[in-house]
């Protein structure tokens with residue numbers, strides 16, 4: 001683990017099969033390939049021409065892996081995801097420095113639609129569903145960029161229902177009236193309908209009961225393992241994110257202050273104290289706590 005190094009993934013694995021190629025058999029551990037599907041290189045983001053929010057963020061997601069983007073309120077997680085999926089313009093934000101490469105191509109100038117077509121889609125924070133449409137209609141809207149015909153889209157609808165049986169039960173219900181957990185499932189299911197290679201998933205745990213959070217993360221883990229969908233997962237729920245991710249980045253004040261294998265991050269004393277709410281069975285001294293805060297200030 002390191003403080004903001006250039007990561008060098010050593011694992012080698014074959015390219016993931018397309019969505020839907022997975023078998024319904026055993027869950028296999030996702031094998032990330034060395035080639036990153038997504039590389040964010042030293043980006044800066046400014047809102048309203050003056051508010052500098054991201055101050056040089058770099059990260060990588062290898063094909064077929066789950067990467068966690070951790071950090072407290074306002075750290076810049078959602079901004080990073082929106083920078084990748086090119087959704088900042090709607091909020092008067094822009095990437096003013098750095099580059100974003102998805103699947104071998106610089107995507108800075110690509111529209112969100114084009115990015116979806118290329119296989120990169122964001123599930124926004126707050127599980128945005130079309131409240132007045134049924135669950136199934138919501139899922140169909142996810143296929144709007146596709147040109148491979150209704151039979152293929154139907155097959156993927158069945159695939160989504162196989163991962164989210166609750167959605168099948170609620171297929172005719174108005175999305176605005178289903179539970180928060182079901183809305184989150186609907187938002188992820190809709191993203192799957194675009195046949196993504198990578199999903200940028202923003203705070204899937206937000207406002208959900210622990211059991212539902214567990215259920216949703218389990219499905220995300222399954223989708224990663226069986227369908228080889230890569231995830232960049234922005235989460236404040238550090239414990240859950242590190243349980244399912246292979247690698248993680250900690251954002252603070254618009255900068256990556258720590259990154260490393262999920263296991264090592266989970267064992268890191270600073271992460272334990274500041275993000276997991278535990279320390280080595282003893283209360284850390286104020287001086288030790290201050291050391292990290294000083295480091296945070298220095299990095300800011």
Ligand SMILES: Nc1ncnc2c1ncn2[C@@H]1O[C@H](COP(=O)(O)OP(=O)(O)OP(=O)(O)O)[C@@H](O)[C@H]1O
Nearest residue numbers: 047051053071072073074075076077078079080091
């Ligand atoms: N449209 C905007 N205009 C101006 N500032 C913004 C805008 N959106 C976000 N910010 C600011 O950018 C910073 C990062 O916000 P962001 O939403 O990316 O954080 P986050 O890590 O996703 O936080 P949370 O966990 O609360 O979702 C915050 O200080 C926020 O106030």
Ligand SMILES: [Mg+2]
Nearest residue numbers: 077078079125
């Ligand atoms: Mg956010």
